[in-house]
Amino acid sequence: MTGFLNLRGKRALITGGTQGAGAATVALFRDLGAQVLTTARNRPETLPEAMFVAADLSTVQGCERVARAVQDRMGGVDVLVHMLGGSTAPGGGFAALGEAEWQAELNLNLMPAVRLDRALLPGMVAQRAGVVVHVTSIQRLMPLPAATTAYAAAKAALSVYSKSLSKEVAPAGLRVLRVAPGWIATAASIRLAGRLAEAAGTDLEGGKRMIMDSLGGIPLGRPSTPEEIASLIAFLASDRASSITGTEHVIDGGTVPTA
Incomplete structure (x- = not known):
């Protein structure tokens, strides 16, 4: 992989980079030469303090803290990968989802990307280069009514937002893409x-x-394995994919039955 791709000299922010596919993406980006900053609520001992900022990205204050750290530590960003996501909503279908549950799903799966993009994209526009990868989910196409209605709706919103953003910033030299995993x-x-x-x-x-x-x-x-997800993201973030933007790339072992 390292012979085919390189991210040398790239400054990358990867959210949710302490577990699973997020941790695999952080590791691969580092192997490929990128300067990486990642974030979660708590720092694992395996990550040096210099490449980590503790923050709750489901809050406005947490996103502001990470955006400041990007500027202070790296002077801006070239690649922004939104890995953060998940669901804490109870099962039981729509009737089990109250205001708090809906707001929690949106604050975890949609708003961190919106807030960090709003803070960091102006710098990318000014340098007329940059890549943003939003990790969505096949759940936006295949929601499970008993368990993932709110999560799937939030990921669908993220996907539509990402597509619109790609159209807006492409003339400034920025690429915005989506990666939609299935079961990892x-x-x-x-x-x-x-x-x-x-x-x-x-x-x-x-x-x-x-x-x-x-x-x-x-x-x-x-x-899919976490490493396979990371490999797709690294390719899309690299100059090898320099004419790809606005698209969603499904990686699910063929789960989604239609194209």
């Missing part, structure tokens, strides 16, 4: 498969099949 084999998702397996009296592979079945199947027969 993170430590958390493997633990979920284990819990499902235990409850159903089967083994771990049986638990994984239960997750795949809930998605309507994965033709490839397995989830």
